[in-house]
Amino acid sequence: MSDSKPVVPFSADDLKRRRRRALVMALCLAGLIILFYVSTLVKIAKMGAMQ
Amino acid sequence: MSLEQTHIAEMPLAAGTSGGQGTAGDYFALLKPRVMSLVIFTAIVGLFAAPGHIHPWFGFITILCIAMGAGASGALNMWYDADIDAVMARTAKRPVPSGAIAPGEALGFGLALSIASVLMLGLLVNWQSAALLAFTIFFYVVIYTIGLKRHTPQNIVIGGAAGAFPPMVAWCAVTQSVDLGSISLFLLIFMWTPPHFWSLALFRQGDYHKAGIPMLPNVAGRAETKRQIWIYSLLLVPTITLPALTGAAGILYAVGAAILTAVFLLRAFAVYRMVDDEGDVAAKKLFGFSIVWLFALFALILVERLVHLPAFASVFT
Numbered sequence: 312m313s314d315s316k317p318v319v320p321f322s323a324d325d326l327k328r329r330r331r332r333a334l335v336m337a338l339c340l341a342g343l344i345i346l347f348y349v350s351t352l353v354k355i356a357k358m359g360a361m362q
Numbered sequence: 363m364s365l366e367q368t369h370i371a372e373m374p375l376a377a378g379t380s381g382g383q384g385t386a387g388d389y390f391a392l393l394k395p396r397v398m399s400l401v402i403f404t405a406i407v408g409l410f411a412a413p414g415h416i417h418p419w420f421g422f423i424t425i426l427c428i429a430m431g432a433g434a435s436g437a438l439n440m441w442y443d444a445d446i447d448a449v450m451a452r453t454a455k456r457p458v459p460s461g462a463i464a465p466g467e468a469l470g471f472g473l474a475l476s477i478a479s480v481l482m483l484g485l486l487v488n489w490q491s492a493a494l495l496a497f498t499i500f501f502y503v504v505i506y507t508i509g510l511k512r513h514t515p516q517n518i519v520i521g522g523a524a525g526a527f528p529p530m531v532a533w534c535a536v537t538q539s540v541d542l543g544s545i546s547l548f549l550l551i552f553m554w555t556p557p558h559f560w561s562l563a564l565f566r567q568g569d570y571h572k573a574g575i576p577m578l579p580n581v582a583g584r585a586e587t588k589r590q591i592w593i594y595s596l597l598l599v600p601t602i603t604l605p606a607l608t609g610a611a612g613i614l615y616a617v618g619a620a621i622l623t624a625v626f627l628l629r630a631f632a633v634y635r636m637v638d639d640e641g642d643v644a645a646k647k648l649f650g651f652s653i654v655w656l657f658a659l660f661a662l663i664l665v666e667r668l669v670h671l672p673a674f675a676s677v678f679t
Contacts, residue, residue: 328385335386346423350486353419 384463391457392440392468393433400656401432401528407660408529408547410667411610412536416487423486424535428528430479431495435502435524437472441465442507446573452566472503483535491535498527512574515581522555523548529660546604546611550659553601556594557630558652560587564633565642565649588634591648595630598623605663612671615662626655 321329405428409421416424440447440458448459457463463471476499484492506521526548533544563570563577564587570577579587602619605611611619629651632644665671 325383328383332384332386332389335389346426346482347486349419350423353417357417 384457384467388457388462389471392437392463392471394436394439395433397436397525398429398432401525402429403657404547404551404660405429405528405532407664408532408544409536411529411543411547411605411663412533413543413609414536416536420487420535424483424491424532427479427483427487427492428495428531430475430482431499431531432528434472434475434479435499437468437475438499438503439507441468441472442503443511444468446512446575449573450569452569483531487535488538490538491531494527494531494534494540498524498531501527513576515576515578517576518559519556522552522559525555526551542608543605543610546608547660547663549601549604551656553594553598554652554656557591557598557626558649558656560591560594561633561645561649561652563587564645584638588636592630592634595627598626602659611663612666614666614671615659618662619659622655622658626651 402425405425409416409424440456443453444456444458444465447453447456453459458465458468476496480492480496480499483495502521502524506517506524510517510521529547529551530540530544533547534540537544560578563579564584567577567579567584571580578590582590602623603616606613606616606619626648629644629648633648636642636644
């Protein structure tokens with residue numbers, strides 16, 4: 312006999328919360344990508360201005 | 363069983379929860395947004411007060427990384443302190459003791475955010491300020507939260523340094539160094555911390571006692587705490603002159619700081635003379651004013667930089 316606990320399925324409310332959390336995480340990652348992209352552009356522009 | 367023996371690893375989650383169900387709002391609460399707002403503000407002032415120039419975009423990145431680092435420190439602090447947070451009225455509803463976020467999740471979130479903030483600041487701005495940010499997070503989590511908070515009534519005297527580093531990190535992002543100007547801003551927050559937190563501890567004494575935290579009123583008594591608040595308040599007088607003398611602040615700051623510190627001293631003296639059955643009114647007033655005091659002093663420096671007022675030292679040359 313297995314000792315593992317019975318799996319309790321996520322409720323509709325749990326799933327909604329997890330979806331919203333995943334969405335916020337995706338937006339944060341997208342923000343990070345934009346942040347690095349713009350930083351690269353600014354650095355290139357600064358280097359161009361120095362030359 | 364003492365609180366120190368029942369630490370986070372053995373602590374059961376709140377009834378009916380298994381973690382993993384935290385909302386984005388719960389994760390935001392882990393960042394201690396109210397503390398973060400003061401950190402962001404003092405860092406912005408550090409950025410403007412520093413001699414030199416930083417591209418506005420990288421100034422924004424610096425503030426973002428400092429905010430992320432402060433949030434990471436808050437999350438790691440809530441992970442470690444979940445057991446004592448659960449017994450204090452002020453902190454019992456935080457995401458970890460309430461069961462919304464599991465301790466392991468708070469730890470992972472805090473570590474990930476710490477690493478991301480330091481790496482981003484290093485890669486995009488400079489490694490000097492990134493190293494200082496890493497040290498700040500280490501100081502708050504390891505030296506203050508794990509090392510000092512539960513073991514010595516001097517916890518907030520030494521631990522106060524963690525909250526004083528942000529303007530120094532921002533200054534370093536501009537100058538790539540730590541100099542007297544940034545040290546003077548550091549000292550302003552460092553010397554402000556003891557009277558600020560001890561006045562809070564005077565009217566929250568019961569909470570700290572319940573959690574077993576050796577705050578000064580619980581260990582040395584109320585009379586000694588009031589005396590220490592008065593001494594540290596007096597030490598603010600030489601401290602407020604330093605930003606003006608090092609050129610980090612100007613004449614507007616010098617005048618404003620003198621007036622605000624005179625009011626601070628009056629409030630601190632009222633606490634020193636406070637009779638214990640008065641309901642700690644004087645301590646509450648000092649606590650409230652101390653927040654205004656710090657905010658106003660840094661705001662004065664910011665205003666001077668924004669309207670290009672002369673440095674205090676230049677008035678005499």
